[in-house]
Amino acid sequence: xxxxxxxxxxxxxxNNILLAQYLGQCPFMGTSKKMETAVGMAMAxxxxxxxxxxxxxxxxxxxxxxxxxxxxxxxxxxxxxxxLVQFVEMxxxxxxxxxxxxxxxxxxxxxTNCAVMGACLININExxxxxxxxxxxxxxxxxxxxxxxxxxxxxxRIILGRVPKPLQDTSIALVTAxxxxxxxxxxxxxx
Amino acid sequence: MAKTLVQEFTKGLWNEIPPFxxxxxxxxxxxxxxxxxxxIGMGLATTFVLVCSNVLVSLLRNVIPPKVRIACxxxxxxTFVTVVELVMQAYAYPLFLTLGIFIPLIVVNCIVLxxxxxxxxxNNLIRSTADGLGIGTGFTLSLGALGGVRELLGYGTLLGxxxxxxxxxxxxxxxxxxxxxxCLGLMLCIMNLIGSK
Numbered sequence: 001x002x003x004x005x006x007x008x009x010x011x012x013x014x015n016n017i018l019l020a021q022y023l024g025q026c027p028f029m030g031t032s033k034k035m036e037t038a039v040g041m042a043m044a045x046x047x048x049x050x051x052x053x054x055x056x057x058x059x060x061x062x063x064x065x066x067x068x069x070x071x072x073x074x075x076x077x078x079x080x081x082x083x084l085v086q087f088v089e090m091x092x093x094x095x096x097x098x099x100x101x102x103x104x105x106x107x108x109x110x111x112t113n114c115a116v117m118g119a120c121l122i123n124i125n126e127x128x129x130x131x132x133x134x135x136x137x138x139x140x141x142x143x144x145x146x147x148x149x150x151x152x153x154x155x156x157r158i159i160l161g162r163v164p165k166p167l168q169d170t171s172i173a174l175v176t177a178x179x180x181x182x183x184x185x186x187x188x189x190x191x
Numbered sequence: 192m193a194k195t196l197v198q199e200f201t202k203g204l205w206n207e208i209p210p211f212x213x214x215x216x217x218x219x220x221x222x223x224x225x226x227x228x229x230x231i232g233m234g235l236a237t238t239f240v241l242v243c244s245n246v247l248v249s250l251l252r253n254v255i256p257p258k259v260r261i262a263c264x265x266x267x268x269x270t271f272v273t274v275v276e277l278v279m280q281a282y283a284y285p286l287f288l289t290l291g292i293f294i295p296l297i298v299v300n301c302i303v304l305x306x307x308x309x310x311x312x313x314n315n316l317i318r319s320t321a322d323g324l325g326i327g328t329g330f331t332l333s334l335g336a337l338g339g340v341r342e343l344l345g346y347g348t349l350l351g352x353x354x355x356x357x358x359x360x361x362x363x364x365x366x367x368x369x370x371x372x373x374c375l376g377l378m379l380c381i382m383n384l385i386g387s388k
Contacts, residue, residue: 019368020368021222022218022221022222022368022371023218023222023296024218025217025218025220025221026214026215026216026217026218026301028217029214029217071273071276071277072273073295074269074272074273074276074295074298075266075269075270075273077295078265078269078298078299079265079266079269082261082262082265111261111265111299112299112301112304113299114218114296114299114300117295117296117298117299118218118292118296121292121295121296122292125292165383165387166380166381166383166384166387167376167380167383168383170214170376170379171376171377171379171380171383172376173376174372174373174375174376174379175372175373175376175377177372177376178369178370178371178372178373178376179369179373181368181369181372182369185367185368185369
């Protein structure tokens with residue numbers, strides 16, 4: 001049990017997927033201008049990343065490794081993720097319309113969110129067991145949500161400040177992300 | 192509409208240079224630019240995938256049904272990424288290790304899918320090739336430049352050669368994650384300054 005807690009902390013804070021592993025930058029910059037969109041994206045990622053992490057783990061262990069097809073991993077994973085996203089979208093639309101409306105356009109965008117694919121690949125490269133992959137996927141997704149929501153909070157304040165013209169928009173956002181990343185850097189000594 | 196081929200190529204070098212003007216493909220930009228060499232390696236790998244997928248998508252643009260086009264584009268791109276992965280593993284193993292999971296992640300690089308969707312699916316073969324080459328070259332140059340800045344500050348070297356005076360203290364902040372964000376942000380700021388004049 002203790003191992004899982006250490007794994008969770010290291011995935012959420014120390015190896016934060018956005019600020020330390022550099023994955024998922026496009027939604028990080030794209031959906032962090034408003035708090036609402038940031039929360040929507042964070043929820044959608046938690047939902048899809050956990051499912052994708054488990055399914056790709058099973059596909060890799062039971063199909064690719066069994067038949068010696070590891071070189072097809074990239075294609076297999078992207079297909080799994082793309083069809084999973086489609087399936088989740090259809091399922092939510094039919095059965096939980098409120099959640100579907102809440103996630104809105106963020107769901108299809110997740111297909112090209114490299115945080116999802118990246119976390120799945122990390123699970124395989126680190127040779128996690130099924131339970132470890134579950135904990136790691138969930139923790140990566142929570143870390144993604146945490147960083148995205150924090151960043152959105154900061155960005156909402158930046159709009160009110162007076163930023164020099166050349167620094168405006170993406171430029172100041174990147175510098176802010178750097179400072180945020182520096183704070184997460186401080187967690188390194190924890191585990 | 193009547194842009195010449197040269198214009199299709201050169202727009203990728205300044206007006207639409209990724210990742211500065213088109214804010215896409217930030218993940219590899221931040222992650223692999225610890226040195227000039229890995230930045231350019233990543234740029235070239237992406238360029239290869241970009242040109243090949245642009246060519247194939249452009250050839251198939253009348254065959255692919257519009258409803259499932261995104262899925263088709265992704266399969267085309269994933270195929271070429273696998274090719275790059277296997278070739279690199281065989282002939283450039285050290286680079287393959289440095290770039291790590293960012294090679295398979297070219298599949299989800301928004302630049303590649305973005306060009307297939309926005310350009311290659313509407314334009315003919317020659318134009319699409321020029322577009323892929325232009326954007327790819329721009330991306331490689333950007334990664335090389337960012338890699339240069341970070342390598343110079345972080346290790347005091349350029350392409351592995353010492354060029355800073357001996358009294359220079361390497362500034363390891365530049366090669367860590369926070370430095371990546373801040374260097375890219377400031378470079379974007381400088382580009383905006385030049386562009387606004």
